Amino acid sequence: MFQVRRLPNAGTAVLTATLVVVMLALPALLNSYYLTLAVSAGLWAYLSLCWNLSGGYAGLFSFGHTAFFAAGAYTSTLLYTELAVSPWLGMFAGAGMGALLALIIAVLAVRYRIRGMYFSLATVAVVEILRPVLDTWSSVGGSTGILLPLLNSPGNMLFTQRAYYYYVIVGLVAVAILVTWMIARSRLGYYAIAIREDETAAEVSGVPSARVKRQMLAISAALTAIGGTFYAQFYLFIQPEIVLGWDPQMQMILGTMVGGPGTVAGPVVGSLAFSILTEVLQLLPIGWSPEIAAIVMRLIWGVVLVAVMLYLPGGLLGMSIHARKRAPVARA
């Protein structure tokens, strides 16, 4: 049966319009502390969206997206500090580097049939190789990392006002959502899902799995690399321990898996839920120091992760989508 593509109805349009207005007006309402939080929440949502293209749609369960993240951060930052190339341009060079790295990984993974959890391990290995190499490579900052100047230079993606960073990351999230939405409705997206569900069956049915994997991983990596550039421009400091650390990788996976892998809005919902939970926890009048609050928060992440995987395997959004899909069948 063909599904009739529904046009967005009036309710959705009003909701979207309200959301857009609120998002754009937010900097005027927030103080600088909450604006910083909003930017980091936005970056987390963006990175989850990027990972979702690979892990959620294509079933390429990468634990090495920090390698792409670092590729973006280091490429644009070095181009800026060494050659004075604006990060607005450097960001695309970084995306190219990320995509190139992803292509190499995808080609080798296909060639040597590295799949499933072995793909996860292979991508971890890439990060574990890159980190010590960058750590000991003194001409790119070594383990001390690279500092960016604190100045207001919009042409170089440097702002002294947080609101501008906020608008940049909101724009990036919008782009990532748009890309995901377009892929999800394209042949590439359907191919990717077919591979995720059963690679052999997809190949037998004529899905060019090697090409689809290459494309999905490369797109995901290019977008992740742009997130790396934004990270460097916002925090003004990059270091192998941080950009190639375990934390950003976990956050991408966490946000996606809890929100709903393989859905357009899932990664945003999941990562925002975690961001809000984290902030609420620090506001609770229990007298926890920020360190203790951070530990308790991560403890709760763990519990949420286990609970979601056991009781809502499709994530928060996956559940509602399944419920909606089943409804017409029940009526028929």
Place this chain on the structure above:
Amino acid sequence: MHPLDIVQALLYGVVYGSIYALAASGFALTLGVMQIVNFAHGHFIVVAGFLSLLLFRLWAVDPFVSIAATVPLAFVLGAAIYSLVLKHVVMESHHTQIIVTLGIGLIIENLLLLAFGGDLRLASTWYTSRTLRLSGLALSVPKIVAAVLAVATVALLWAMLRYTKLGKAIRASTDNWQAATLMGIDVRRVRLYAFGLSAVTAAVAGSSLPTFYLLSPFSGIEFLLKAFAIVVIGGVEDVRGVIVGGLLLGLLEAAAGMLFSAALGAAFTFAVVLVFLAWRPSGLLGHA
């Protein structure tokens, strides 16, 4: 470099390799028997290490002696985690299992952080800095004890899987759980015991670490990656694969540490893991 230094470094490679083999044996057991990828296995090791540290601090119990306490505790905790959580994802995809066990690892790591803080810890026993002098070589006593214990434990595990009734039941359930069920084996109980056993090996490994190895609540991921690397090198189908993989990893690290810096040595090790993933995905001892 003096030849004696090389011998010494390689000997330590064997020592660490034995300990890595023990650390990986439980990971390989659950992967082989139940097809469960346990990303919290490294954290199981660290928990046992911290329990031993606690016993040492409270009542000056020697960490190696504390194994008598951590092993039964690990069996019970492992069985509990299995029946509460992992039992429900036995038939799920590896991705689901990875996420669930990552969650368990996060819980363990942060409970340890709350209880002990994030510092690196060592149990300074009277023999911690003692060395055994042997024709020019100097070997740290706690490392030798830990390595011997590790080899003995892995050998015991191998013998148990081969000769005891439970071991045979575990192997039968690995080969074909449906047939095993038809033969009257309670596969669900076998899985529970196998997971408990896996936690027991983690406890022996963890409790032998604090006398010479700086442990922190964040060490879990490090041991997990080592276990994963060993399984890739040696294969999961036989305990002997873990021994081969562990020794190779230990020697590789020692050799790479001599040739490059310690940091680049780690990079080299993972490069070898990548080569194995491409060249022999089921490990040296696995079926091609």
